[in-house]
Each structure stands twice: as C-alpha cells, then as structure tokens.
Amino acid sequence: MKLSLRHPHSWNLSPKQAVELQRRLAVHVREQVLARPPRTVAGVDVSIRDGLAHVAIVVLSIPDLVIVDSVLRRADVPFPYVPGLLSFRELPVVIPALESFSSLPDVIVTDGHGLAHPRRFGLACHLGVQLDCPTFGVAKKRYVGRHDEPGPKKGCTTPLLDERTHERLGTVVRTRDHVQPVFVSVGHRITLMEAECLTLSFARGYRIPEPTRQAHLLSRRS
Secondary structure (H helix, E strand, O other): OOOOOOOOOOOOHHHHHHHHHHHHHHOOOOOOOOOOOOEEEEEEEEEEOOOOOEEEEEEEOOOOOOEEEEEEEEEEOOOOOOOEEEEEEEHHHHHHOOOOOOOEEEEEEOOOOOOOOOOOOHHHHHHHHHHOOEEEEEEEOOOOOEOOOOOOOOOEEEEEEEOOOOOEEEEOOOOOOOOOOOOHHHEEOOOHHHHHHHHHOOOOOOOOOHHHHHHHHHHHHO
C-alpha cells in the first residue's frame, strides 16, 4: 500500500523549522466522532537502540484484541532528540512501515501525545493529519498541563488541563487498579471520549493498552 500524505513536507528540517511547521499543520487537526465503530486498531512503538530506530506496528482486531498483522523494521534515526519534536524523529520511519499493510487500520494508537502538546500537535496529531485517519495518543508521562490524581481503581479519570487557559488537553486514565495512570489525548478524527473508552477497552490487565504494549514487545525482539 502506497500512502499519500495530505500535507507533504521535507523531514530534513532544523528544530526551529520543525516548530514552525507544527504550528502551521496544527490548524488541520479535527476532533470528531468516528464515522463507524472501529474493527481494527494499530499500536505503534519506536525504540532507539544501538543508533537505530526499531519500529514496531501491531494490528489487532476489535473487540477481542487478537493480533491480525504486524511489521517490524529497523532504520537510521532521522532526527535528533528534541522535546516536543518526537514526530520528526519517528514518523519518517513509521510511515514507510505502515505501507507494509494492505490497508490502514480503523484507528491508530501512538506511544506519545496528541493535543496534549505545547503547540497542540504531538505525534498522534502529526500522524493523523498526514494520513487523514483516526489517531490518538496514550503516553506514559505528562508533558504539559496539570491534573488532579484520578481515583485508585481502573476506569477512574481526571481532566488534563492547560495551566494558563484551563483548556482541556486530554484525560488522565487509570488503566489498572493502583498503578500509575496514562495520559490520553486526541490525535485526529476522534473525540476525547471515544479515545478514553477505547483506551480502557484495550487495557487487559496491564498499565499500557494492548495495542502499544504488543508493539513495544515486538520492538524489543529486533
């Protein structure tokens, strides 16, 4: 499958140019109800080891979360580590890996933020806008905003808010009893409520939702 990017651009950018591009592309992010219930979900994970990017994408069926497809690739690291610019480090290797599939899954989950980002354009937003597909982010750590601690049981949530404007950036979700929560935010073409519900439905006894957990396990095998 050859993917066509909706807003093609060079990946060979300076950090300053990358920040400017994020600001320009952020206006294209849309939060909207899914057109239909998703039947497949892909989890994306990129780990950097030995100077290489190890890219793993695992596609699971919904609701049973059976693995139906996967891809594992290694590639040169295309961009230095700069806080807030994760998409420029990962997407140049993630997008070619997605082309291994015959079609895109109904929704993609990234191990990173979406709107919960200083410029409201995290990894999940960049991927979703470029592919024009539903995406959301489930991150292990907060990057921006403030929140109260959610209740201790699985399913407890609390809003993630901008510290200055009090804008809702995402939701802090407890995916397992008495473990650290995760940070869920919209990427593109999905609502925050849908992203929350899917995150909890993908939580099967672990802190990390099954799509990105399986992708992480696969990435460590390379």
